[in-house]
Amino acid sequence: MIATVRNARRLEGVVALPGDKSISHRALILGSVASGRSRLSGLSPGADVQSTIRCLGELGAAFDGSTLEGYGLRGLRRAGPLDCGNSGTTMRLLAGLLAAQDFKSELIGDESLARRPMDRVVGPLGEMGAWTSWPPLRVGGKTPLHGISYTMPVPSAQVKSAVLLAGLYADGSTSVIEPVKTRDHTELMLSSMGAPILVEGLKVQIGPTNRLEPLDIDVPGDISAAAFWLVAGGLVPGSRVRIPGVGINPTRTAFVELLRATGFKVREANRRYVGGELVADLEVTSAFSLRPIRIGGDTAAKMIDELPVLAVAATQMPGQSVITGAAELRVKESNRIVAMEEGLAAMGADITAVDDGWVINGPRTLEAARVSAQGDHRVAMALAVAALIADGRTEIDGAECVEISYPDFFDHLEYLC
Ligand code: S3P
Numbered sequence: 301m302i303a304t305v306r307n308a309r310r311l312e313g314v315v316a317l318p319g320d321k322s323i324s325h326r327a328l329i330l331g332s333v334a335s336g337r338s339r340l341s342g343l344s345p346g347a348d349v350q351s352t353i354r355c356l357g358e359l360g361a362a363f364d365g366s367t368l369e370g371y372g373l374r375g376l377r378r379a380g381p382l383d384c385g386n387s388g389t390t391m392r393l394l395a396g397l398l399a400a401q402d403f404k405s406e407l408i409g410d411e412s413l414a415r416r417p418m419d420r421v422v423g424p425l426g427e428m429g430a431w432t433s434w435p436p437l438r439v440g441g442k443t444p445l446h447g448i449s450y451t452m453p454v455p456s457a458q459v460k461s462a463v464l465l466a467g468l469y470a471d472g473s474t475s476v477i478e479p480v481k482t483r484d485h486t487e488l489m490l491s492s493m494g495a496p497i498l499v500e501g502l503k504v505q506i507g508p509t510n511r512l513e514p515l516d517i518d519v520p521g522d523i524s525a526a527a528f529w530l531v532a533g534g535l536v537p538g539s540r541v542r543i544p545g546v547g548i549n550p551t552r553t554a555f556v557e558l559l560r561a562t563g564f565k566v567r568e569a570n571r572r573y574v575g576g577e578l579v580a581d582l583e584v585t586s587a588f589s590l591r592p593i594r595i596g597g598d599t600a601a602k603m604i605d606e607l608p609v610l611a612v613a614a615t616q617m618p619g620q621s622v623i624t625g626a627a628e629l630r631v632k633e634s635n636r637i638v639a640m641e642e643g644l645a646a647m648g649a650d651i652t653a654v655d656d657g658w659v660i661n662g663p664r665t666l667e668a669a670r671v672s673a674q675g676d677h678r679v680a681m682a683l684a685v686a687a688l689i690a691d692g693r694t695e696i697d698g699a700e701c702v703e704i705s706y707p708d709f710f711d712h713l714e715y716l717c
Contacts, residue, residue, distance in 0.1 A: 303680070303699035303710055305687035307668075310538035310586075311716040315529055317521030319344040320547045321705050322457070323485050323577065325352050325389045327517050329397060329465070330489055332361035334370035334514040341366060342519035346677075346705040351385035355394060355407075358382060370514060373468060378403035386410050386633060386704055389458055392421045395439050396462025399430035400469035404441035412633050412675055421462045424450045428466055428474070447472035447508075454628065455601040457482035460504065467506040468495065475505040480598040483551045485577070489515070492576045517575040520547030524605040524678075525706050526582060527555055529716070531609045532685045533584035534564040535616055541716060544581040545574075554602035555610065556582075562617065563590040592619040592662070600626035600657065607657075608682035611640045614660040615649040616689065627656035633704070634676035643671040643683045647690055668692030677704035684713060 324344040329352065331338035340363075343349055353363050358379040362369050376398075384390040384407055391407050395418070398405040408414070414435070422432040422439075427450065431442035447470045450463055460476050464486055467474030480502070487504055490497045493515065496507035526543050533541035548556075548568070560566055567583045593614050600607060600623065607626055614621035629636040641653040646669040650661040668690050673680035680699045687694035702709040 301698070301700040303684065303696045304693050305684050305696065305713065306693050307691055308536045308688040308717045311533050311536050311541050311688070312539060313716045314542045314544065315712050315716070317525050317543060317546060318346060318706050318708070319519035320522040321346060321348055321524070322389065322483055323519050323547065324349045325393060326461070326485050326489050327515055327519060328352050328356055328363065328368065329393050330493060330512065331368040331370050331515050332356045332359070333373045333375065333397065334493060334512045335372045336370060336514040338368045338370060338515040339366060340368055340515065340517055340519070344519070344522065344705065345707055347385060347703045348387035348390065348705060351383065351387045352390045355382040355384060355390060373510065373512065376401060379405065381406045381408045384409040384413060386413055388413060388416055391418070391437065392458035392462050393465060395421050395437060396425065396465035399425040399428070399432060399439040400443060400445050400466045401440045402443050404431070405439055407437040417631055420454060420456060420459050424448065424459070424463050425466055428470055430466065443469070445470040447474040449475045449477070451477045452479060455480045455482050457486070461486040464490065464504065464506050468509055470508055473505055473507045475503055478502045480601050481551055482601065483549065485549065488576050520574055520577050520579045521545045522705070523547050523552045523556070527606040527609050528681045528685050530556065530559060530564065530566055530582070530584045531613045532688050534559065534587040535613065535689050537586050539586045540583065542581065542583045545579055546582050548578050548580045550578070551602070554599065555606035558593065558595065558603065559613070562593055562613070563587045590617045592617040593621040593623060596622070596624040598625065600624070601628070604628055605678060608636050608640050608678045609685055611644060611651065611658055611660060612682050612686045615644060615651070615662050615664050615666060615686070617662045619662070621660045621662065622657070623660070624654065624657040632676070634674040634679060636676065636679060639674040639676055639679045640682060643679065644686060646671050647686055647694065666690035668694040670695045670697065673698040673701050675701055677701045677706065681706065681709055684709070
C-alpha cells in the first residue's frame, strides 16, 4: 500500500492510542502460565500481539479476546513451529519461557525477524543449561535449568525478560544485571503475580516458583505510539493534540523528557496507577523555539523505539543535532539508521548516518518525495510525521506495515488534520 500524506495546516483532536505493545505481549505470555483465568483488556490491536496470541493458542493457552485461561507453569503443550511473524518480542520472550519446558519448540518468523540476532537470547539460556540452537531458533526439552548471574552486554528488555522467564523454572536464583535500565514491565507484572522477584538498581533477581496468580489488567496506551503525535503536534504550527491514558512508566518516558528539554510543549495531567503501571493524559501544543538534540552513550537505549521520529524532529531544530549510541537501530525490524537517512534525505533533510546514529543539520524545509517504509512500522509512521511538515504530497511505499503496532495510524492522522 502507498500512503499519501499531505502537508498539514494544523493538527487538532483527541487520539485513542492502541494499547501498549510491550505490556500486551507480557500480559498474554505470563497469563498463559498463570494458575487460573486472567482478565485482559486494552491489548494492542497490532499484528505483533496477534502473533503472540496465535503462538500461545498453539501451545494450548486459549484467549477469547478478554479472558485467558492459564493452566500453570507446566500447563503448555508441545506444538509445531511457532510463527512469530515480525515480532522480536514474541520470539525472544517465548524463547525464554519455552527453553524451560520439557519439550522442544521451534520459533520461526518473517524475513525481517529471521535476520535479527537471536544469539543474545540463546547465549544466556544455554548458560542456564537449556538446550538451544540458532538458526533456526529451537529451544527446550532439557530440564531442569539452573540459575545464573547474567551481565547483559547490550541493553535489551527482551533478553532480560527471556532470562527472567526461564528463571521462574530454574534451580536456585537467577539474576540479570543491565548496563542501563530498560523497560521494566516484566518485573512489575511478575511481582503483581506473586513471583519472588527483587529489583536493586540495575540488578533483577528472580527465584523459582510453583505458581503465578492470574492477572486482571487494563493495558495503558502505548507511549511509543504517542511519540509520533507528540512530535507531529509540536512541529505543525497551531496544533493541539490530546492523548488520554498514556502509559508513563518511568522506564519509557526519557523521550518525552528530551522533547521538553528541546522546547516541545508537552503537558501531563491526571496521573494515576492502572494495573500497577503509571498512566497520564498528555497534551501537546506547537513548539515555538527549539534547541538541537545531543544524545549519546546510554541515553539512546532509553528511547530506542522513539529514535526514528526523533530524527524527524531534529530536521526542524536550528543547528546541529547529534544522535549517537544507537547502533541497536541497525538490528531492529529494518536497519533504522539507513531507513531514516534514506527517507529523510529524499525529503531534503541534511542528515548523515554514522555507525551508531545520525548527524542532522537544521532547520530544513522538507519537500514531498516518494519514500519507502522498508517494511518497518516505526519508519512508516516517522516518515508520515515528516510528510505532515513537508511541502506537497509525500508517498510512503509499503505503509501497510503500520499494522504491526498501530493499525489505525493513518485514520488517526486523517482525523487530526
Ligand atoms: C521491547 C524491547 C525493545 C524494543 C521493542 C520492544 C520489549 O527491544 O525495541 O520494540 O517489549 O521488551 P530490545 O529488547 O531488543 O531492546
